[in-house]
Amino acid sequence: MRRHRCNQVIRSESDTESDTDAETMKCISCKEEYGSRDAGTCKECYEEASETEEELKREIEDLKAKVAFLRFWSPLDHAHRGSTTTPGPFFSDVVLIASDDGSPGFPPVPVPANKAVLVNRSPVFKAMLENEMEESRSGTIKVSDVSYDALRAFVNYLYTAEACLDEQMACDLLVLAEKYQVKHLKGYCEKFLVSKLNCDNSLMSYAFAHQHNAKLVLDAALCLITDNMDKLTKREEYIELVEKDPRLVVEIYEAYLSKQVNTAAHKDCSMKS
């Protein structure tokens, strides 16, 4: 076993040598005294654990460097330079257009990109651009039902694996990630939305997750809803959901029921034991 580099250990050895009381020891990590009842690990296992931690941290540093090497600059930096459509220093060979951008009157602003990047990130773009389809010939990909900002953020993520999310943007990007099968982005948005779940948005999130088959959000929302059935069934969103999509509401009640059954069964067996 390699020698341990953490000088905490060296200090603690002298501690324990000077330790006359056999019942109390000093913890190498927190330096507190403790009795045999609160004993954790022996010194050797502590040293091994600290080495493991150091190795994991080194691996993290290596992976971060790899990510920094593989990520592109944001194409938006280039877009800002002006010429977005013609191949400039960015060597763009395709543009994406939010075909029905929410700003009527103005012509939609194209988002420049590289075919090579798009086909690497999305199997849908791959099929679209590698087989001589309209988009491949024209070098223009129309994306419907999306704002310019969401499309920009989407393309930006394909280059950088980074996005600045709020709840609206997370929903918009999740829809695009689902449409173009960008798994990594979808997972990223799902985690964000789960972190923002609360009683107020649980029903809407559940419906949204159902529509775009976001399993993570679906399960988290369903769990939250079934924990607060009495409150939520009095809300307007609930009544709306019953109107709009009763099947979803049925699924909620089914989940609620099976949860109660399980809890009952659990109580039952814990009483027996």
Next chain:
Amino acid sequence: MRRHRCNQVIRSESDTESDTDAETMKCISCKEEYGSRDAGTCKECYEEASETEEELKREIEDLKAKVAFLRFWSPLDHAHRGSTTTPGPFFSDVVLIASDDGSPGFPPVPVPANKAVLVNRSPVFKAMLENEMEESRSGTIKVSDVSYDALRAFVNYLYTAEACLDEQMACDLLVLAEKYQVKHLKGYCEKFLVSKLNCDNSLMSYAFAHQHNAKLVLDAALCLITDNMDKLTKREEYIELVEKDPRLVVEIYEAYLSKQVNTAAHKDCSMKS
């Protein structure tokens, strides 16, 4: 503090409760009994440490997923498909050519690439392709003093951050990484070469590292050399090096001298204390 999920702990609690002897405890980690002298951590610190380890492992998983998302398929997969020069499914817009490939008679085989990738990975390619230089206009980048295989491996690394190394390939790629300022690849090759250092190749590695300013290899080789001066100064490579580049040999002796001085000083002060 969050509840600890590791069931080892739950088990160990019952262990310590049934533990009548106050002087010996059971290590939660290795399950061995130990006395107070060999005490490592208290239980709480053990639990915190295990949680930290779990978190680090989760972070590693996330970073690995990010790398998998950002890396490209190898352009060589496309090269194998035949048409390497004309933009095919790979959307290549530039080719690299090993201008003096070691196979006379045959025309050099071009390695297809994307300008967008090259400029993102190398400041040298960036300057070359963004300013209307010959390479940018012709779409052909001639690379001198390199084999076709090394050039292929180099371009492949720019897309995948992966390379299959032996000592020769590591040296070839290090030279290219230095020439085109691809720091990440240079570090990768240096680590590999350091791991292959031994008495037999230490002098050649030292000379090579010096020529291509590979600091990691240089320091490691110098350390190995100065530890084996008596052996190495009898070798042919040593005599050759004195012939070819005496300044390098002087630097070796200077390092050797300062090492001896330090060791002496260290012995001296440790005798005093």
